[in-house]
Amino acid sequence: MSQFQSIISTEDLEIGFPARGRRRKSKTVASDINVSLHRGQVVCLLGPNGSGKSTLIRTLSGLHAPLSGGIKLSGSSMNHLSNKQASREVSTVLTDRLTIGNLSVHELVSFGRSPYTGWFGSLDQKDKQKVAWAIESTGSGPLIDRDVLHLSDGERQKVMIARALAQDTPAILLDEPTAHLDLPNRVAIIRLLRRLAHNTQKAVLFSTHELDLALKAADALWLINREGKIITGTPEDLVLDGTFESVFERNSFEFDRTTGSFRLHEPSKEPIYLQGNPVGVFWTRRALERSGYEVRESNGTELQVEVRALEQHFEWSITYQDKEHNSDTVQGLLSILQKL
Numbered sequence: 262m263s264q265f266q267s268i269i270s271t272e273d274l275e276i277g278f279p280a281r282g283r284r285r286k287s288k289t290v291a292s293d294i295n296v297s298l299h300r301g302q303v304v305c306l307l308g309p310n311g312s313g314k315s316t317l318i319r320t321l322s323g324l325h326a327p328l329s330g331g332i333k334l335s336g337s338s339m340n341h342l343s344n345k346q347a348s349r350e351v352s353t354v355l356t357d358r359l360t361i362g363n364l365s366v367h368e369l370v371s372f373g374r375s376p377y378t379g380w381f382g383s384l385d386q387k388d389k390q391k392v393a394w395a396i397e398s399t400g401s402g403p404l405i406d407r408d409v410l411h412l413s414d415g416e417r418q419k420v421m422i423a424r425a426l427a428q429d430t431p432a433i434l435l436d437e438p439t440a441h442l443d444l445p446n447r448v449a450i451i452r453l454l455r456r457l458a459h460n461t462q463k464a465v466l467f468s469t470h471e472l473d474l475a476l477k478a479a480d481a482l483w484l485i486n487r488e489g490k491i492i493t494g495t496p497e498d499l500v501l502d503g504t505f506e507s508v509f510e511r512n513s514f515e516f517d518r519t520t521g522s523f524r525l526h527e528p529s530k531e532p533i534y535l536q537g538n539p540v541g542v543f544w545t546r547r548a549l550e551r552s553g554y555e556v557r558e559s560n561g562t563e564l565q566v567e568v569r570a571l572e573q574h575f576e577w578s579i580t581y582q583d584k585e586h587n588s589d590t591v592q593g594l595l596s597i598l599q600k601l
């Protein structure tokens with residue numbers, strides 16, 4: 262099985278909504294989409310609110326018709342595949358709330374096997390193993406007897422991922438799979454998706470608003486810009502060539518390439534040259550930027566801060582107008598700076 266085999270590919274795809282009812286003209290959300298999702302790859306789909314992430318995921322899943330262009334699943338045109346054939350290629354986790362009641366988590370995850378058994382077909386040994394594996398690997402074990410309508414948002418999210426895993430398709434598409442998860446669950450799900458892609462050669466596409474997570478977790482990014490065009494590449498290339506920040510940047514909201522994160526605060530105070538222990542520098546930088554200082558990594562500023570790691574704690578020395586001041590907390594550092 263070739264690692265880079267394309268599972269989903271599009272040809273001049275245009276996604277959006279056709280003219281209907283009060284909408285007299287069709288609405289194009291994104292166009293000229295020529296992308297491929299490969300085996301063994303985790304791709305993050307990013308874009309501002311309303312840019313078309315959900316519409317693209319629904320369209321690639323066959324739940325929403327394209328306005329024009331084509332989609333191929335494992336080389337066959339989606340139009341030529343039955344629902345059952347398509348559901349053996351692609352599984353999808355959407356953000357929609359569940360409406361079916363009186364259904365246990367175990368039953369819902371078992372529905373993931375329906376492309377192989379039919380809706381009311383009984384599960385054979387292999388099906389049961391897949392269901393058990395999907396439940397276990399998403400950490401949904403403690404939930405199996407619960408009614409799906411009584412799950413919290415985060416619990417439901419895990420269970421819906423389990424259902425998609427039980428479907429055991431070469432491609433898995435997920436719309437904001439980490440939206441309701443706490444940090445440990447988020448890390449666990451992202452690790453699981455990465456393991457699935459890298460160890461079992463699945464193709465994983467997920468949308469998210471967590472840019473930091475996407476930069477760390479994705480093998481490739483698909484960025485939808487405000488003009489409805491998709492730009493693809495490895496996260497690092499898209500950061501280094503400025504594409505990443507251009508998709509999200511607005512007015513004073515700046516991407517900092519040196520830290521890989523967006524600056525929340527506009528500098529309003531004087532620049533500080535910060536140096537020293539890397540862990541100390543990382544956390545000191547946050548506090549300084551939050552307090553309005555511009556942190557520089559090269560000398561030549563009047564204010565200078567050095568962080569030293571001692572055995573049990575950190576120490577900060579502040580140099581200003583040839584005088585040195587010392588602190589053993591970040592809070593102390595900030596109050597010294599305020600008085601200077």
Ligand SMILES: Nc1ncnc2c1ncn2[C@@H]1O[C@H](COP(=O)(O)OP(=O)(O)OP(=O)(O)O)[C@@H](O)[C@H]1O
Nearest residue numbers: 278288290308309310311312313314315316317470
């Ligand atoms: N049924 C609909 N009819 C017409 N336009 C729609 C419909 N559903 C969504 N849209 C519009 O399509 C565009 C893309 O929506 P979509 O939900 O795909 O964006 P998104 O990137 O997932 O957004 P978000 O990040 O806010 O979840 C938006 O402008 C939205 O208002």
